[in-house]
Amino acid sequence: MQRKEISLLVILYGKDFTQSQTLKCILDFENKIDNLVVVNNGPEKLNGEDSFLNFLKLKHNQVYFFEFLENKPLSWIYNDFVANFKSDYYVIFDDDTHITKESEKQIFNLSDIDIEIPKIYAIQDKKQYYPIVNGNIYTSYGLITEYSEIYSIGSGLIFSKNVKDVFRDNNLELFDSNFSLYGVDISFFRKINYLKGENIAFKVSSLISIDHSLSRAEGGISEWRYIERLYDQTLSIKYYQKFKMLRLLKLLIKNFRKLNRIEVILMTYFNGFHPRCAKKAKK
Structure with a gap:
């Protein structure tokens, strides 16, 4: 064969x-x-x-x-x-x-x-x-x-x-x-x-x-890796999960103590893509 x-x-x-x-x-x-x-x-x-x-x-x-x-x-x-x-x-x-x-x-x-x-x-x-x-x-x-x-x-x-x-x-x-x-x-x-x-x-x-x-x-997680996972979690909610608004709210509440994380979640959800995946960068 x-x-x-x-x-x-x-x-x-x-x-x-x-x-x-x-x-x-x-x-x-x-x-x-x-x-x-x-x-x-x-x-x-x-x-x-x-x-x-x-x-x-x-x-x-x-x-x-x-x-x-x-x-x-x-x-x-x-x-x-x-x-x-x-x-x-x-x-x-x-x-x-x-x-x-x-x-x-x-x-x-x-x-x-x-x-x-x-x-x-x-x-x-x-x-x-x-x-x-x-x-x-x-x-x-x-x-x-x-x-x-x-x-x-x-x-x-x-x-x-x-x-x-x-x-x-x-x-x-x-x-x-x-x-x-x-x-x-x-x-x-x-x-x-x-x-x-x-x-x-x-x-x-x-x-x-x-x-x-x-x-x-490895145990533990750096801030940049945590942010990268937030991109994933947010986009997964937007495109692949049910009860989107409820899940998004839970993710926001979990991270409410850090403004930068809140900004990442909201911008990612409403933009619909990871920052490196901006459509203009794809050209």
């Missing part, structure tokens, strides 16, 4: 090529990626002639490097990646994921699966956090046959051309372009769950395990 064509995306932020655990693993792959897309999403410029990048070019069939020093919304990068490459499977990774040899083997052996959702273990505490299936962490291996709701993070997500085509035929974005950081991956799964409710079900598996750096496993 002929191997399926694979396009794989790695997004760097605040790292050079050699600092990325993901790229180190990919350089050590036994299989050749058909289209490897490396994106530097800022904030510092990288050397496009770097020797590590050249080693990747020697290792894999086609390697593309792009830079967006303005910190382009992840949703836009993901959507552009899928739109610009024709493949049987699309794979998305952050820059800090450890990919084992067994996981690599599974990636290149996929054939009749629509969506592969790896088990995500936090590098920090070695605990499994994803995927969440019907409200619980899914620990089994194989096909996920019974689900009403599935959620996970973007790193390690694999989906087929069929998923791309179904979203297009139903006038759905794969990743909601109103979101920039948090909520981008969840927006994908919300639509998978919506389509399931419309009797359009995909063949979903969880065959792979990967180790990934998770902010939720």
Whole structure:
């Protein structure tokens, strides 16, 4: 059986090529990626002639490097990646994921699966956090046959051309372009769950395990990260949740002691997008 064509995306932020655990693993792959897309999403410029990048070019069939020093919304990068490459499977990774040899083997052996959702273990505490299936962490291996709701993070997500085509035929974005950081991956799964409710079900598996750096496993949260999560919470209320005004009011009450947070919530709700997703910036 002929191997399926694979396009794989790695997004760097605040790292050079050699600092990325993901790229180190990919350089050590036994299989050749058909289209490897490396994106530097800022904030510092990288050397496009770097020797590590050249080693990747020697290792894999086609390697593309792009830079967006303005910190382009992840949703836009993901959507552009899928739109610009024709493949049987699309794979998305952050820059800090450890990919084992067994996981690599599974990636290149996929054939009749629509969506592969790896088990995500936090590098920090070695605990499994994803995927969440019907409200619980899914620990089994194989096909996920019974689900009403599935959620996970973007790193390690694999989906087929069929998923791309179904979203297009139903006038759905794969990743909601109103979101920039948090909520981008969840927006994908919300639509998978919506389509399931419309009797359009995909063949979903969880065959792979990967180790990934998770902010939720670190304990504590910085103010900038809290604000980023507020963008996600506010936009999720606006676009995906019932009882919008009640939920918005609860979010405002929870943050009423800090004026800057109140401003973030109100402006985000009424604008309808993350500040980095302003429509004029998309041109």
